[in-house]
Amino acid sequence: MSGTFVGMPAFPEAARAALGDTQLRHNLAHATGVIRAKRSRLVTEVEESMPESGGWEALRLAGAGVKDRALRDLETQLVLLEERLTAAGATVHWARDAAEANAIVVAVAQRHQATEVVKVKSMVTQEIGLNEALEAEGIDAWETDLAEIIVQLGDDLPSHILVPAIHRNRAEIREIFLREMGKVGKPAPEGLTDEPAVLAGAAREHLREKFLRAKVAVSGANFAIAETGTLVVVESEGNGRMCLTLPEVLVSVVGIEKVVPTWAELDPLLRLLPRSSTGERMNPYTSTWSGVTPGDGPQEVHVVLLDNGRTRALADDVGRQALRCIRCSACLNVCPVYERTGGHAYGSVYPGPIGAILNPLLKGTGDPQTDSLPYASSLCGACFEACPVRIDIPEVLVHLRSKVVDGHRDDTVPKAEAVAFKGAAYALGDSRRLAWAERASGLAGRVMTRFGRTSLPGGRAAAGRVPGPGVGKWTSARDLPAPPAESFRAWWKRTDGGRR
Amino acid sequence: MRVALMVTCVNDAMFPETGKAVVTLLRRLGVDVEFPTAQTCCAQPMVNTGYLDEAVPVVRTFVDAFAGYDAIVTPSGSCAGSARHQHGIVARRSGDAALERAVAETSPRTYELTEFLVDVLGVTDVGAYFPHRVTYHPTCHSLRMLGVGDRPRQLLEQVRGLRLTELPAAEECCGFGGTFAVKNADTSIAMGADKARHVRDTGAEVLVAGDNSCLMHIGGVLSRQRSGVRVMHLAEILAATEDAAVTA
Numbered sequence: 001m002s003g004t005f006v007g008m009p010a011f012p013e014a015a016r017a018a019l020g021d022t023q024l025r026h027n028l029a030h031a032t033g034v035i036r037a038k039r040s041r042l043v044t045e046v047e048e049s050m051p052e053s054g055g056w057e058a059l060r061l062a063g064a065g066v067k068d069r070a071l072r073d074l075e076t077q078l079v080l081l082e083e084r085l086t087a088a089g090a091t092v093h094w095a096r097d098a099a100e101a102n103a104i105v106v107a108v109a110q111r112h113q114a115t116e117v118v119k120v121k122s123m124v125t126q127e128i129g130l131n132e133a134l135e136a137e138g139i140d141a142w143e144t145d146l147a148e149i150i151v152q153l154g155d156d157l158p159s160h161i162l163v164p165a166i167h168r169n170r171a172e173i174r175e176i177f178l179r180e181m182g183k184v185g186k187p188a189p190e191g192l193t194d195e196p197a198v199l200a201g202a203a204r205e206h207l208r209e210k211f212l213r214a215k216v217a218v219s220g221a222n223f224a225i226a227e228t229g230t231l232v233v234v235e236s237e238g239n240g241r242m243c244l245t246l247p248e249v250l251v252s253v254v255g256i257e258k259v260v261p262t263w264a265e266l267d268p269l270l271r272l273l274p275r276s277s278t279g280e281r282m283n284p285y286t287s288t289w290s291g292v293t294p295g296d297g298p299q300e301v302h303v304v305l306l307d308n309g310r311t312r313a314l315a316d317d318v319g320r321q322a323l324r325c326i327r328c329s330a331c332l333n334v335c336p337v338y339e340r341t342g343g344h345a346y347g348s349v350y351p352g353p354i355g356a357i358l359n360p361l362l363k364g365t366g367d368p369q370t371d372s373l374p375y376a377s378s379l380c381g382a383c384f385e386a387c388p389v390r391i392d393i394p395e396v397l398v399h400l401r402s403k404v405v406d407g408h409r410d411d412t413v414p415k416a417e418a419v420a421f422k423g424a425a426y427a428l429g430d431s432r433r434l435a436w437a438e439r440a441s442g443l444a445g446r447v448m449t450r451f452g453r454t455s456l457p458g459g460r461a462a463a464g465r466v467p468g469p470g471v472g473k474w475t476s477a478r479d480l481p482a483p484p485a486e487s488f489r490a491w492w493k494r495t496d497g498g499r500r
Numbered sequence: 501m502r503v504a505l506m507v508t509c510v511n512d513a514m515f516p517e518t519g520k521a522v523v524t525l526l527r528r529l530g531v532d533v534e535f536p537t538a539q540t541c542c543a544q545p546m547v548n549t550g551y552l553d554e555a556v557p558v559v560r561t562f563v564d565a566f567a568g569y570d571a572i573v574t575p576s577g578s579c580a581g582s583a584r585h586q587h588g589i590v591a592r593r594s595g596d597a598a599l600e601r602a603v604a605e606t607s608p609r610t611y612e613l614t615e616f617l618v619d620v621l622g623v624t625d626v627g628a629y630f631p632h633r634v635t636y637h638p639t640c641h642s643l644r645m646l647g648v649g650d651r652p653r654q655l656l657e658q659v660r661g662l663r664l665t666e667l668p669a670a671e672e673c674c675g676f677g678g679t680f681a682v683k684n685a686d687t688s689i690a691m692g693a694d695k696a697r698h699v700r701d702t703g704a705e706v707l708v709a710g711d712n713s714c715l716m717h718i719g720g721v722l723s724r725q726r727s728g729v730r731v732m733h734l735a736e737i738l739a740a741t742e743d744a745a746v747t748a
Contacts, residue, residue, distance in 0.1 A: 012684050016686045019686050019690050336673045340690045341687055375683050376684060377680070378673050378676065379680070380673035381640055381641070401548070402550040403550075405549070406552075421545075424545065424554070428561070429560075430540070434509070434512075437513075457722070457730035474685070477724060478724055486516065488507050488519040488520070497523060
């Protein structure tokens with residue numbers, strides 16, 4: 001029902017299409033601006049309310065420390081988690097990749113003759129394409145998160161980790177509800193307006209019959225506590241709790257990096273997550289469950305522990321810090337690139353700065369689409385500043401760029417860019433060679449000054465539109481100052497540093 | 501104190517007036533600044549595009565050129581950030597222990613201009629005069645990689661005649677981003693257009709920043725829009741006096 005990202009073009013091309021959509025850019029700038037302001041207020045509040053304990057930075061360090069400890073000791077923690085979950089009556093499965101995980105969920109649903117499942121919003125099930133895998137076996141997967149419903153009914157793709165329908169405004173949502181709800185269940189009421197409360201009410205009515213009818217539910221988990229074998233889901237709407245408690249069977253797909261050693265260590269993470277993601281002090285619903293409780297809630301619980309590239313990321317010295325990610329999406333909301341292109345341009349369920357590093361880390365470099373992602377950033381550093389678990393995203397981006405470049409070092413026909421950088425390294429490796437290059441550019445500058453038709457405020461000559469691959473891309477919307485006739489070093493030499 | 505000017509490759513080839521302004525300014529403050537002619541570039545273009553092997557000879561040239569100085573001063577937050585935070589990565593990759601040791605010597609001695617003025621020289625009033633309406637864009641690497649904080653503002657506030665106006669969304673990236681400006685030209689231009697709009701909204705005559713690369717980008721957009729707003733490096737404003745206005 002909802003699409004997949006397979007076959008998306010590389011970032012620059014996908015971004016160009018998104019940039020042309022003025023409604024999208026307006027929706028994104030407004031929505032990220034609102035969340036950014038809320039988050040910023042609550043971070044300041046922590047700064048002011050707990051200065052004695054080091055404020056927000058201390059909380060970030062604590063959160064990063066918890067995740068790092070868990071990752072350093074991952075095997076032990078996971079085995080303990082399995083042991084405790086099993087003791088509590090859950091069945092634990094291990095899945096190396098998306099296909100294995102999907103097969104496990106499909107098999108559980110089929111054993112119960114389920115033709116539909118209800119779902120708690122979950123990034124990991126989107127990552128593995130679970131809805132499509134279920135659909136291929138004739139099983140409908142119903143998203144129950146409000147934004148996910150909008151995406152699913154609109155046969156659209158999510159474009160944000162927390163707010164998957166961030167690119168839609170309420171008028172568009174009203175249209176989708178009116179057009180699509182009736183095809184898959186209870187239709188939207190007559191006279192539906194685009195008031196948020198009215199739209200939410202229509203979704204609630206539509207979902208109620210699905211919650212009550214479904215035999216099987218599927219969830220992810222925000223955290224998995226090893227010492228007690230407890231899974232945790234953090235949400236805003238309560239739909240997750242309905243899925244986790246009403247159906248007879250529950251399958252939870254959990255990335256292996258979600259493990260947290262102890263309950264006590266959950267503390268900083270639960271304080272960091274809602275403030276960073278929704279700009280709330282605490283999220284409205286936190287559900288925890290551990291195996292089966294007779295007569296209460298699901299009577300059959302499966303937990304699928306998923307790798308799908310996580311051990312590959314863990315093996316990367318610089319990149320492994322990305323596995324600390326708690327999927328808060330703060331980096332998306334502050335990213336100037338994301339704000340203009342939206343999430344679809346990243347060609348993945350993980351968009352924005354974290355997606356730009358997570359995708360190449362999980363999948364490995366070498367594919368043109370994935371390889372374009374580490375370059376989908378101006379390296380401004382706003383993401384690192386916002387990240388509640390201190391993932392140095394710019395550092396990882398640069399590291400991944402070097403992996404992309406190194407992957408092409410043995411190409412028989414090197415890219416023009418590689419040739420250019422080899423040339424630049426030659427010229428910049430020695431000041432005499434650089435001085436020579438500057439004399440050439442000064443000559444070009446004199447030609448431009450003589451024949452150029454544009455001048456910058458202040459009078460300096462400039463190039464207007466110039467054809468060609470590099471300069472052409474620059475001058476498509478920016479004037480370029482003409483190089484000066486004399487470089488600084490030539491001036492210094494001629495005048496002895498301005499002394500004569 | 502032996503002080504070296506690291507003019508940066510972009511300033512050397514494209515904006516020599518900024519280097520001259522730093523020389524004028526530092527001499528006025530009693531610093532006999534030297535220009536080691538063996539210098540070339542900080543290697544950031546290579547590092548940030550992923551060409552780490554290509555960065556090795558450039559970093560080697562850097563540490564050779566600046567060996568023995570007490571302070572290396574540069575009118576670029578981005579290049580200072582590169583020297584402080586990226587040279588170590590490049591040196592480790594090279595496997596050359598001598599290069600690693602040399603980097604450990606030069607990196608912590610590299611200062612962005614406003615850091616050097618405020619922290620090392622301890623001045624905020626540099627005796628400048630610039631009677632214009634100005635708005636200030638804090639460039640990302642100065643702001644986040646180096647943490648120069650309000651040092652540039654402290655310096656600008658002491659410039660006689662200068663009227664400083666607040667830039668909306670000042671801390672948001674202008675979209676230059678080195679090779680990002682070409683590799684993702686459309687997104688870069690969209691970001692630059694928003695920055696230019698905010699600049700125009702201030703009504704300032706001059707946009708000032710501590711990095712000519714960012715200014716080349718924003719200025720290029722402003723010029724194409726026929727906005728009439730001029731861009732200037734902070735060093736040029738600080739070097740300007742009643743007697744000698746530094747001009748391009």
